[in-house]
Amino acid sequence: MALRVVPAQASKSASVQDTAGTFGLHNTLQYGPRTIAAEIKSQSSLKDRLENWEETQDNLKLNLQRNVHGIHLPMRTLMERKLVTMHPNILGTSNLHLDILMGRDETIEPADVFLGKSYFSSLRFVPYTSPQFGIPPIVAP
């Protein structure tokens, strides 16, 4: 219901919940010595802001739709999105219907180029002695 324009900054908190044992304390036997760095909830306010950006803008638009037209309109919008993702595409990962509904059909973004692969996975280590570098193999005399 709140009209957030940008993602809210996560409050700075640390929690021992994830590694808690029977007594509610940090389970050293299972997880190793306790470090605060591992417990803080949010590492970087910039990272959180960027990760939540699109979702926040989308929620803002849906809330404005609700205020103008009533609860039915954001429901319909979300139902339409669900409908087009019901039957997954056999041949690939691209969903044109979803792109049109989300307004991405006329733009090219990094996601469209990298197609889900991360940048580093496409850099494969090739030993410098392989033929492609043109260096003749070193042969002991």
Add this chain to the structure above:
Amino acid sequence: MDRIDMNRLKSGEVNLGTSIMAVQFDGGVIIGADSRTTTGSYIANRVTDKLTHVHDRIYCCRSGSAADTQAVADIVHYYLQMHAQTSGGPPTVHVAASLFQRLCYENKDALSAGIIVAGWDKEKGPSVYNIPVGGGLFKQPWAIGGSGSTYVYGYCDATFKEGWGRDETIEFVKNTLALAMSRDGSSGGVIRMCVITEDSVERLFVPGDQLPKFWQGKEVLGDGPKKAYPESEVAMAVEA
């Protein structure tokens, strides 16, 4: 890389340190602003237009962070277009001001924006709403805002009268802004005004060399007495 301080980012932002005002008169409202946008002491834009259209007869004056006020004004503009379609007529100034207020209040941790919303609608006629930083909503007959406004509260309190017509209100806005611009370092440039009535929106422009002039001080050198001694005295007789 990870420890980016969002507050540091905000402090270096382009700023609309400003003088803005809006005054209601019997036929409509007049809004006015200076034209200076600063980044620290650099004047990033000396001819800024701070009077932003959000609907046909509803405008807002922006002060504070330029990016924040542009983002909020864009959202309100978008919303009012949708609202006008479903409600079958132009939105009231109160609707626009309420939305500005909701956005400014609910995002007060992230925004630095002081906005004056003014316009004309059929139900209430002319209205002026002041939304200072923090997101309160205040309906007033006249409102001033921005860093330059602090210097002219006295002038406005002493000068404003109810029942003025269009021309007297234009003079009031022009004089107030000129006084604010002459004392506030973050305000300056030209004066832009909009006269919003039922029939039309008219933009007025006062260039920087035609601003109303007030007490400027006196010339210290050069305009002193022209004669070395007054005329009534006779030159001394000197024995040759």
